[in-house]
Amino acid sequence: MQYMTAGESHGPEEVAIIEGIPAGLAISSADINQELARRQHGYGRGERQKIETDTVSILTGVRHQVTLGSPITLNVHNDDHNNWAAIMAPDEPATPENSVRKVMRPRPGHADLVGGIKYRHQADLRNVLERSSARETVMRVAVGAVAKKLLAEIGVDVHGFVQQLGPVKNAADALTSFQDLAAVRAMSESLPTRALSAEVDQQMQAVIDETKRQRDTVGGMVQVIATGMPAGLGSYVSADTKLDAKIARAIVGINAFKAVDFGAAFDHVQLFGSEVMDEILWSEAQGFYRATDNMGGFEGGMTTGEMIIVRGVVKPIPTLYQPMRSVDIDNHTEHKASIERSDTTAVTAAAVIAEHMVAIELAKAVLDKFDSDNIERLKEQVTIYRQEVQAF
Ligand SMILES: Cc1cc2nc3c(=O)[nH]c(=O)nc-3n(C[C@H](O)[C@H](O)[C@H](O)COP(=O)(O)O)c2cc1C
Numbered sequence: 001m002q003y004m005t006a007g008e009s010h011g012p013e014e015v016a017i018i019e020g021i022p023a024g025l026a027i028s029s030a031d032i033n034q035e036l037a038r039r040q041h042g043y044g045r046g047e048r049q050k051i052e053t054d055t056v057s058i059l060t061g062v063r064h065q066v067t068l069g070s071p072i073t074l075n076v077h078n079d080d081h082n083n084w085a086a087i088m089a090p091d092e093p094a095t096p097e098n099s100v101r102k103v104m105r106p107r108p109g110h111a112d113l114v115g116g117i118k119y120r121h122q123a124d125l126r127n128v129l130e131r132s133s134a135r136e137t138v139m140r141v142a143v144g145a146v147a148k149k150l151l152a153e154i155g156v157d158v159h160g161f162v163q164q165l166g167p168v169k170n171a172a173d174a175l176t177s178f179q180d181l182a183a184v185r186a187m188s189e190s191l192p193t194r195a196l197s198a199e200v201d202q203q204m205q206a207v208i209d210e211t212k213r214q215r216d217t218v219g220g221m222v223q224v225i226a227t228g229m230p231a232g233l234g235s236y237v238s239a240d241t242k243l244d245a246k247i248a249r250a251i252v253g254i255n256a257f258k259a260v261d262f263g264a265a266f267d268h269v270q271l272f273g274s275e276v277m278d279e280i281l282w283s284e285a286q287g288f289y290r291a292t293d294n295m296g297g298f299e300g301g302m303t304t305g306e307m308i309i310v311r312g313v314v315k316p317i318p319t320l321y322q323p324m325r326s327v328d329i330d331n332h333t334e335h336k337a338s339i340e341r342s343d344t345t346a347v348t349a350a351a352v353i354a355e356h357m358v359a360i361e362l363a364k365a366v367l368d369k370f371d372s373d374n375i376e377r378l379k380e381q382v383t384i385y386r387q388e389v390q391a392f
């Protein structure tokens with residue numbers, strides 16, 4: 001499976017093409033739209049989300065809500081394009097009238113300056129902003145929604161929530177106090193910040209409100225859990241076959257993500273090996289399993305069969321309504337950075353995006369390992385493989 005996205009934030013359309021999804025997978029726009037809505041509805045986002053109602057059109061590769069095995073094209077319209085039609089017109093020549101709202105004072109932390117230098121966008125850094133914007137993640141979530149449908153067919157469930165926002169975090173035992181991933185999902189999806197308790201949610205909302213009052217921005221940490229992956233996906237044999245490495249790349253590839261760990265590795269820095277390794281147990285019913293899951297579901301770049309636990313650190317949003325120092329690219333004089341309409345925090349949306357990026361990488365690993373022409377044949381093979389793993 002591979003995919004590509006295209007689209008500018010205020011351009012007419014966002015597009016994705018996915019290749020390699022098996023034939024016979026049931027998928028509808030409603031399946032995808034419910035994930036797109038989750039990405040939009042997080043506490044702390046700005047005015048743009050009030051303009052957009054992200055809905056997908058399935059253009060190719062699906063017939064009567066079942067995949068054909070051919071490339072799938074997905075499309076989401078940018079409703080805000082109406083407000084930018086002349087400025088972002090793909091096929092009109094530049095004129096003084098449509099060459100307005102230029103960005104000349106790059107925002108520290110955004111892609112503006114380096115993107116401008118790299119692509120020689122000397123006349124207007126908007127040419128960088130439009131694609132570097134996290135608007136593009138709408139299509140990654142759409143692709144991830146297809147991946148999640150595929151994973152559900154083989155009993156793999158993936159969910160992302162907010163672990164920390166600024167100084168506020170879930171209680172250390174919050175996750176273990178839930179019975180299963182469905183309960184974690186029910187709780188976090190019922191709360192505007194996607195925290196794991198109403199109390200923490202209220203504290204996070206208060207931080208976001210105060211940050212907004214201060215005209216500042218705030219970051220945090222998201223966590224993604226995946227259950228049901230069999231042992232032995234990915235490989236230790238080469239660096240580029242390690243599945244944890246692929247997930248790490250996918251997470252840090254999301255806008256504003258600066259770090260990733262597995263199984264709370266950041267917290268293990270000060271611990272000894274005897275406190276961290278997951279002891280190996282065996283039972284007739286389960287085959288091999290682990291006493292703990294400190295490795296977050298990976299050893300040697302392969303799934304262990306335990307729950308996959310991935311965390312990602314999201315930096316504060318770069319655009320500040322009280323801007324920091326910058327330099328005008330036209331005359332090299334010092335100025336405050338440009339202000340563009342902006343979110344106060346992206347962490348609540350980032351949890352959903354990270355969930356979908358993990359789903360994409362897990363789906364790719366499954367499709368790499370098993371015959372992926374048809375979903376039923378894939379399921380048969382996964383069942384046989386699970387039996388082999390259990391009997392080892
Ligand atoms: C869901 C989401 C929303 C974001 N919204 C904004 C925003 O409103 N303003 C902004 O300056 N950056 C925003 N960002 C962050 C920038 O897209 C990101 O910092 C920029 O592309 C530079 O990339 P980097 O931070 O990965 O280095 C958002 C990120 C995400 C994931």
Ligand SMILES: C=C(O[C@@H]1CC(C(=O)O)=C[C@@H](OP(=O)(O)O)[C@H]1O)C(=O)O
Pocket residue numbers: 009046047048049052132133134135138255340341342343
């Ligand atoms: C549009 C989305 O996020 C955008 C990501 C973003 C950025 O710089 O990354 C800047 C803002 O764009 P705008 O100026 O149009 O409000 C966000 O709203 C979205 O997530 O759908």
